[in-house]
Amino acid sequence: RRQGLPEIVYGPGKQAGEIAGIVKVLLDRNDGPVLVTRVGPDTAGQVLAVVPGGRYDDAARLLVWRPALLLGFGVAVVTAGTADGPVAAEAAAVANALGLETTVIRDVGVAGIHRVLAEVERLREADCVIVVAGMEGALASVVGGLVETPVIAVPTSVGYGAALEGVTALLAMLTSCAAGITVVNIDSGFGAALAAYRLTRRRP
Amino acid sequence: RRQGLPEIVYGPGKQAGEIAGIVKVLLDRNDGPVLVTRVGPDTAGQVLAVVPGGRYDDAARLLVWRPALLLGFGVAVVTAGTADGPVAAEAAAVANALGLETTVIRDVGVAGIHRVLAEVERLREADCVIVVAGMEGALASVVGGLVETPVIAVPTSVGYGAALEGVTALLAMLTSCAAGITVVNIDSGFGAALAAYRLTRRRP
Amino acid sequence: RRQGLPEIVYGPGKQAGEIAGIVKVLLDRNDGPVLVTRVGPDTAGQVLAVVPGGRYDDAARLLVWRPALLLGFGVAVVTAGTADGPVAAEAAAVANALGLETTVIRDVGVAGIHRVLAEVERLREADCVIVVAGMEGALASVVGGLVETPVIAVPTSVGYGAALEGVTALLAMLTSCAAGITVVNIDSGFGAALAAYRLTRRRP
Amino acid sequence: RRQGLPEIVYGPGKQAGEIAGIVKVLLDRNDGPVLVTRVGPDTAGQVLAVVPGGRYDDAARLLVWRPALLLGFGVAVVTAGTADGPVAAEAAAVANALGLETTVIRDVGVAGIHRVLAEVERLREADCVIVVAGMEGALASVVGGLVETPVIAVPTSVGYGAALEGVTALLAMLTSCAAGITVVNIDSGFGAALAAYRLTRRRP
Amino acid sequence: RRQGLPEIVYGPGKQAGEIAGIVKVLLDRNDGPVLVTRVGPDTAGQVLAVVPGGRYDDAARLLVWRPALLLGFGVAVVTAGTADGPVAAEAAAVANALGLETTVIRDVGVAGIHRVLAEVERLREADCVIVVAGMEGALASVVGGLVETPVIAVPTSVGYGAALEGVTALLAMLTSCAAGITVVNIDSGFGAALAAYRLTRRRP
Amino acid sequence: RRQGLPEIVYGPGKQAGEIAGIVKVLLDRNDGPVLVTRVGPDTAGQVLAVVPGGRYDDAARLLVWRPALLLGFGVAVVTAGTADGPVAAEAAAVANALGLETTVIRDVGVAGIHRVLAEVERLREADCVIVVAGMEGALASVVGGLVETPVIAVPTSVGYGAALEGVTALLAMLTSCAAGITVVNIDSGFGAALAAYRLTRRRP
Amino acid sequence: RRQGLPEIVYGPGKQAGEIAGIVKVLLDRNDGPVLVTRVGPDTAGQVLAVVPGGRYDDAARLLVWRPALLLGFGVAVVTAGTADGPVAAEAAAVANALGLETTVIRDVGVAGIHRVLAEVERLREADCVIVVAGMEGALASVVGGLVETPVIAVPTSVGYGAALEGVTALLAMLTSCAAGITVVNIDSGFGAALAAYRLTRRRP
Amino acid sequence: RRQGLPEIVYGPGKQAGEIAGIVKVLLDRNDGPVLVTRVGPDTAGQVLAVVPGGRYDDAARLLVWRPALLLGFGVAVVTAGTADGPVAAEAAAVANALGLETTVIRDVGVAGIHRVLAEVERLREADCVIVVAGMEGALASVVGGLVETPVIAVPTSVGYGAALEGVTALLAMLTSCAAGITVVNIDSGFGAALAAYRLTRRRP
Ligand SMILES: Nc1ncnc2c1ncn2[C@@H]1O[C@H](COP(=O)(O)O)[C@@H](O)[C@H]1O
Numbered sequence A, B, C, D, E, F, G, H: 001r002r003q004g005l006p007e008i009v010y011g012p013g014k015q016a017g018e019i020a021g022i023v024k025v026l027l028d029r030n031d032g033p034v035l036v037t038r039v040g041p042d043t044a045g046q047v048l049a050v051v052p053g054g055r056y057d058d059a060a061r062l063l064v065w066r067p068a069l070l071l072g073f074g075v076a077v078v079t080a081g082t083a084d085g086p087v088a089a090e091a092a093a094v095a096n097a098l099g100l101e102t103t104v105i106r107d108v109g110v111a112g113i114h115r116v117l118a119e120v121e122r123l124r125e126a127d128c129v130i131v132v133a134g135m136e137g138a139l140a141s142v143v144g145g146l147v148e149t150p151v152i153a154v155p156t157s158v159g160y161g162a163a164l165e166g167v168t169a170l171l172a173m174l175t176s177c178a179a180g181i182t183v184v185n186i187d188s189g190f191g192a193a194l195a196a197y198r199l200t201r202r203r204p
């Protein structure tokens, strides 16, 4: 186990049997949460049949055993459009399994700016905001100007043509005019959740 | 002269003498406006000394002879930040020389969303909006959602690192979640002005 | 609903049931046209079975309820080659559903320059021209020189190798030597239609 | 002033006179710190002559008036090599001016892994770590595995050839195998400092 | 046959019958090892049925006839993560068939730096090290600092988003801060094995 | 000397003395033309002072000794715009020094399609056409459709922003809808001239 | 029909019925050869059933009606490796159908330089050489130095990783150190054949 | 000092005084060679005035104190063209200072294939070959096929346009059809020399 961080299994390319084996070892080795990300429903079913006590989150494609107790740290996950939903679901479910309180605010893309403005209070009540947006990723800049707390931007591969499978949103978020925004990898709801979890870890 | 469009000289790489020669020919050949873009003050002075009757716009780096009469068509040019100023100046000055009424609304980048919201009325009063923004270019998406009229987005090379000399803003504007926005080349205030001018040309 | 623009549903990634639900809400909420883009024939059939009164355009892969009355604004959609057809169909059908009169001029790519020259009159009779071209996208430059009215260029992903899935046509159109051409995203017939629709919206 | 964040002036492209004017306005408008980034020593001298009470940090190329009181939040800034120094200096000086305690740990690039291992205690004592590295940016991954607290990675444009002016380090940090690392723009010590500052802002 | 190097058949795009034919010719033409890379199990079975005496390595997807005698030259193949396994298997199996002794050290990615440190002795006992890593490829830099012997880095296409199908790891390894590391093509376990084999060939 | 092709010296990075030395050797070694490309006027003067009998072409930045006799093979060099002039000059001067008859047709970019149409006869009278164009390079496609003879396209680095220093024109020419066009490197008037020269070399 | 060039149908995306219709029109409209490229065997069978008199070339995936009489112009098509075969087959078959004599020289990639050297005589006997090579495309440079006649390089998408689906070979061929080589699009055997055909067309 | 490798100072961005300071420390700390790369002649003079006993190599831009005794290991450094000279000089001088015997074989680019063939014996007599080539980098593939020993390819930034400042040569060398070639960073004569030095380090 790395320095304090929960060890999380990356599902793709692993068979149900392999996943089950790894999960068993991890459940034995320590007593915190154990997660497997990006698992399809069939594989999930097979793993749960062998390693009971877990729960499968369909939208997040996530398997969780022994979710952490809530830490009293609130994360708002905001999305620009419908298609950003699965990435937001992964972010929220992973964060939640690690003990963070999460709210998801959906479909407040900046082309209808009133939508995100209507959510300012909920955004400001969170300890940190995860912004999930594809295409031009402009939502991160607007949210970054609305809150003082940490903003973690997740570019998604939503869009076509000049969206370049998420590269455009990634570049745009990195060069956002809202100061102090940070960025994780394309479609990495997982990465954003872990970054949020790190916010709760302070020097002793 | 191409189909109805004013023939405009591109300054870079031409000597004062060459520019003066071309301008004289154009002034003789037709009777509309004659423009030279991207001219430095020294060259401009030399050209004006030889071909009198013109005017030099320092901020826009533009030379104009025989500006057109105003056509009753209003263009709002909006910028995200201070550094986008020169491109906006070119857009406004070229549009103006071609007979469009122009207003410039400065420094309303989306990291302080109240700034652009405070200008909604002026934006909606225009017949078209030219949005000039570098970095992540998010202003185009927000403006595109605020007005129904044509929006012409000009990405600028403002920014560093992941801004990739304007390519990020360009890609972001092309994949904007605000529908029906159109885009011109990086730093091309000229291109935006001509696109606005075309809006005034309808089938006879 | 955003500022005056018709709210159009993006089909990909949504099930027939979801689409039907969204369409019903939109039909209730306002009384203008309701569109769903990029829908396959099977999904379209299922949606129409649940939400009657709509029409499916096979070539455009578009569902339309309550198309707008014609506004007396004419759009010419021109294509370079056969393979650009589907994108042109989307542009024309969306524009038409929003109240624009559309003509499609097919297969006038510049390698046989007489083809586009033979259409100059029809091009000049339109209030705006949408140019749909892949590969090197040169048709946009030629058309931009033939008409004075707005030209909206749609690069397509037609071609292979150095065509880079539409990026080459996109870059070429952005740096066209024909002044005042504007560009939308690769394969976005939808974007071009909305840009054309904005041309009909003027300050009150 | 945006939502709680200090308004910081971006120096490049502005004359000493302009900077002085803006700084005066900002000093009047609120009573927090006022900063100007990326200022050369000559310009700095001229500005300070007009707007007294400020201090110039040569290494960071930063002007500061009214630095904030220390907030009791510690930031470790780590660099991979000598050439990453100026970016680290900007990060540390901006963070410090905003009230964060900063330590700089220099020249612990991973090609001599004992160097960073020798600093583990100091790294773990910080509330957050800013990793400044160019070339392949591998230091971020190693540090991310050594601490539980937030890690903000700043890719630098140090290197040549395949370093692609910082793009390689940027991409590498985004796809780091150390979970929950976040990334800011190339060479943006400023961005990292602001991200660190946001860590101190929690919901009220 | 090229200058001393074993002629190795590239499997993809060839039918079992074609492969069998080529292998027969090569077995006749010289008396060294004959290999076919990137062969699936079905094709392998069909080829072995026609050209007996060979052996199929499932993990490496490799067919070998007449493997070389061991040369007393040891290669350590190290991987960063589970998903790098197949590329490492190809490297090890090809190297082995050409007469090199190989050990595989698995799953010592730098996010848990103790893992690779625990293997320093085995790494230093090898005559050369092949580092197989995707994502940000940082393992190559760390290993390059731990051993004095030749380090051959193989970037893999493991990862998503900013990993750009191996390009990020490739660029990172090329610009590694560990001096004297060399790099082969993405996913080319084959290339690394041949490079290791060349290390055993010295001027006569 | 390579297979029948004139050995031509590449000037950049060589001092006048070095160039003079190489030219002398080449003049001695064979009796055909000797050329030095991309030489500034000062260097040229110094070289000619030492190796008399040569001629300097200012526009082409070319030094020539012993130009070839004309071979009765005609090349038309066409340019899109003024800024393409220097590349065209290099193409024409090199071709001419190698014995080809050259005509330059200037400034017939496709935004004013009548310009190139007015030159169809001259284009068809040539044995081959070299098309020199930057920006979107569309002229190559139009010329390719107007003549049956070989068309050699030279993309130039003329343009800004999305022109990407000639890469856009290069890609556009490679994916031209006019069949059988061939392309040389960006700004390589030299390459086009040599390709034209090869057209005169047939099997004996 | 364009200026003297045979009109050739591009198969992909067209149904057998559409192809048959187009071919019939073309057979009626003029009396030269009619070709359809990139057609699979099933579609070909269906087309030939409706439009008799044609011939299908399986390796080239080409349909031909009324091939041209031989013109006495010889083209050598050379490939680097087995996988370049299909592109070479297209080049040879199209060239042949247009009246050129073609020889294919296979598998002479430069890693075994004796292979191409063994073919020098056959290469020099041709009137032009088409070089088909993927990966690093080095064969074009070597052939360009061995013959004086026109060399048309066709990069192929053969290779993986850094081969970037043919882009590497394309760039390498464009910047070849062998002067006067020309290049066509990736995998475009068709483009090379047409370029060769143009070599036979001279001013009247 | 890292694991057995000589610690070499990177000159750019360091003042003469700083370099002198670092060199003194390194000369004291151990007793092997001390090198500074990429130093201009003026800086070199100033450093040598303060830290005597060193030697400056002008062509290689290298400072050396206490060069190593020769190890009996021979490196051939081959270049494609004149402009690759400085990179080759760096490779040879660094290798030499570390105790390797070096020969430089100049100007044997593949467009005149006889040149490299004339050097086969010298190439085969070396224990390893460093190939330095820009543009399309094809020399590495040919050399890789001529020798059995390790081949280290150094792409250079020589060339223009599609050479993309060395990226084309880099990609080409990575995807070379000559098996087992390894590659270092663009223009990194230093990296190649260190890779060659590692070849002499074997497990004890
Ligand atoms: N073909 C299309 N391409 C791009 N955007 C579209 C397309 N069709 C609809 N949209 C936009 O997609 C958004 C609706 O997305 P959704 O909420 O997922 O239906 C609206 O902003 C539409 O303007």
Ligand SMILES: Nc1ncnc2c1ncn2[C@@H]1O[C@H](COP(=O)(O)O)[C@@H](O)[C@H]1O
Binding pocket: A177, A178, A179, B081, B082, B083, B111, D007, D008, D009, D010, D011, D037, D038, D188, D190, D191
């Ligand atoms: N070094 C920097 N890098 C990026 N943005 C900066 C930097 N310094 C200040 N800024 C931002 O630049 C904006 C101010 O720009 P300006 O109005 O041109 O002074 C504010 O949003 C700052 O947060």
Ligand SMILES: Nc1ncnc2c1ncn2[C@@H]1O[C@H](COP(=O)(O)O)[C@@H](O)[C@H]1O
Binding pocket: E007, E008, E009, E010, E011, E037, E038, E188, E190, E191, G081, G082, G083, G111, H177, H179
């Ligand atoms: N996995 C591999 N990756 C790259 N090249 C390979 C691989 N396996 C074999 N080769 C090379 O492929 C060439 C043989 O290709 P072919 O003639 O198609 O069998 C030889 O140069 C081999 O060295």
Ligand SMILES: Nc1ncnc2c1ncn2[C@@H]1O[C@H](COP(=O)(O)O)[C@@H](O)[C@H]1O
Binding pocket: D081, D082, D083, D111, E177, E178, E179, H007, H008, H009, H010, H011, H037, H038, H188, H190, H191
């Ligand atoms: N020309 C060079 N190219 C790349 N790295 C170099 C070069 N010269 C020295 N180095 C490396 O730079 C590091 C020293 O950097 P510095 O501490 O800035 O002197 C050492 O790791 C050297 O191996």
Ligand SMILES: [Mg+2]
Binding pocket: A080, A081, A109, A133, A134, A135, A136, A137, A138, A139, B177
């Ligand atoms: Mg979005």
Ligand SMILES: [Mg+2]
Binding pocket: A177, B080, B081, B109, B133, B134, B135, B136, B137, B138, B139
């Ligand atoms: Mg902006």
Ligand SMILES: [Mg+2]
Binding pocket: C080, C081, C109, C133, C134, C135, C136, C137, C138, C139, F177
């Ligand atoms: Mg086209």
Ligand SMILES: [Mg+2]
Binding pocket: D080, D081, D109, D133, D134, D135, D136, D137, D138, D139, E177
């Ligand atoms: Mg570093």
Ligand SMILES: [Mg+2]
Binding pocket: D177, E080, E081, E109, E133, E134, E135, E136, E137, E138, E139
């Ligand atoms: Mg890895």
Ligand SMILES: [Mg+2]
Binding pocket: C177, F080, F081, F109, F133, F134, F135, F136, F137, F138, F139
């Ligand atoms: Mg042009």
Ligand SMILES: [Mg+2]
Binding pocket: G080, G081, G109, G133, G134, G135, G136, G137, G138, G139, H177
């Ligand atoms: Mg090849």
Ligand SMILES: [Mg+2]
Binding pocket: G177, H080, H081, H109, H133, H134, H135, H136, H137, H138, H139
């Ligand atoms: Mg070279």
